[in-house]
Amino acid sequence: MAFDPAFLDELRARTPLGAVIGRKTKLVRSGRQLKACCPFHGEKTPSFYVYDDHFHCFGCGAHGDAISFVMQAEGRSFMEAVEGLASEAGLEVPKQAPADRGRAERARTLTDVLDAAQRSYVRRLHSGEGRDGLSYLRGRGLTDATIADHGLGWSGDGRGSLMTELREQNFPPELIAEAGLMRVDEEGRPKGELFFNRVTFPIRDKRGGLVSFGGRTLGDGQPKYLNGPETPLFIKRRTLFGLERASSNLRTIRPPGSTALASRELVVVEGYMDVIALHQAGFGGAVAPLGTALTPEQLEALWRVAPAPVLCFDGDSAGRRAAIRAAETALPLLDPERTLRFVRLPEGEDPDSLVRKQGAPAMTAELAGAAGLADVLFELLSEGIRNPGPEQRASLHAKLTEAAATIGHKGLASEYRRTLQQRFFETFAKQRQTGRAGGRAQDGRSAFKPAPVMSGARPVPAADRVRLERMRLLLAILLRHPDLLADVEQALCGLDLPDDLASMRAAILEAAHASPTLDSAGLTAHLQSAGLSAQIDTISAPSPLPMPAGASHDAMPAEAEKTWWHFFGFLSVEGLREQRAAAEQAFIQCPDEESQKRLILRKMTLDFVERGEIADEEG
Known part of the structure; x- marks a missing residue:
């Protein structure tokens, strides 16, 4: 019912x-x-x-x-x-309406038609007319036991012999067509068998009921693979080939002495033969969509079986496109208890070819190296980007932020945003300059621990300490003037910071994206609630450097902005040149007062930096 x-x-x-x-x-x-x-x-x-x-x-x-x-x-x-x-x-079970009974009866009748066709296809495969189909399957490495276990068959030559058999069993052409076994003309009238000269693959729903067929041609005919049309029983977006078998395999504990599965992973591959070859090799959790990109309904079905299925795509451009579509579909549906992992096979390989050439251990190794969705998302969105300029970095950073924002679960979206930003910083930061100590002071101290301020005359810090202090002061200025973030974010993202400062940068940007209107007090409170009070204290500590007025607590916004760009320029003069070029382009495209001010500030700052000066530096 x-x-x-x-x-x-x-x-x-x-x-x-x-x-x-x-x-x-x-x-x-x-x-x-x-x-x-x-x-x-x-x-x-x-x-x-x-x-x-x-x-x-x-x-x-x-x-x-x-x-x-x-x-x-x-x-x-x-x-x-x-x-x-x-x-x-305390609920009353609804009574079945006559229309419901009619639909259920119709579904049973359609199932009877498909079952009869399946018996015919299996018999034909092992008869003279199915010789080529059986030879093809054996040539693909399938054993007779696997062929029988998966119910593979042969559709015949399409000259009406199947229709004759089904009519003899009192199935009218209209019912055969409704079951998806016949082609129809423009007016919906049956006009011939859908499958002919094809190896057939029975398609079952999650309960194991037969709902349709797929077929593979052995010749040059197109399409090479053909699925039955949608019917009252068969809805492609809700169906995964092999799901009923995979669910049972992964749920069953095999007794001692029986053949164990090579893997207990739920693995999504691209085609019938991939699924069957993996099942034969011991990967009993293999399933495949039916000629379409993964749908939300299919993802929900996967997550009902396992919380982190592995999507295994071929190592070609089509596999990459499939991975992108799957990631885009999955993101709005994620929560902390369900995700995806990805395997991208070597170029030219698919799961079927891999296990035939190299055996089950090769596939096991690929699954063991499955990457998380966040890592794969970053790789897909940044693929092909090398030594990007400010425009490319801005575009990529925006794409990463937008991708994380599509996740419905707010806490998880925040974690994804932070992770993707961190990968962005790590991957596209400027190369560290020769002679500095890799983001940490040579005495091993963290960048979050500024050198102590001594009474009397200030000692001159070593060059690496000066660099670390300037990095720290950039973040300190942003803590006091978070409204600068919108203008300096891309420049900040291009800096190669040590791990502790990079983590704080990610937290500041995360807070700003979550609440764009935060003032200094609000940003500080947000970071404190995230458990970053100690980091705030160290960033805000007195500096051993001579301090320009724009870095002080009571600096006016314009002074703070000017000082921020000066510090940035001393850390990355090349980055400042890129920012000036971007400002020039922006002014050309939109010559308003704001873009003019930005351009003038970048030019003036670059002039000072190239002369080795900070105009209002004390000392």
């Missing part, structure tokens, strides 16, 4: 998942979640976690909601589980 989704949502909302699961296993609190030893496989250390609306076992992969738990734990049917939970929740 098909229930109204609103009824099922209400049932889940009224059913305390912890109470249902607590009947079968002892639950203990673990932070915000509950955990237990999994009721579906024997274990001594708890790996079964209960969240607000679902459970997941990180040991065997069992996953689902209250309804699926009752079905799995008590062996009930879907209807029995719903009725039992509804009774406990």
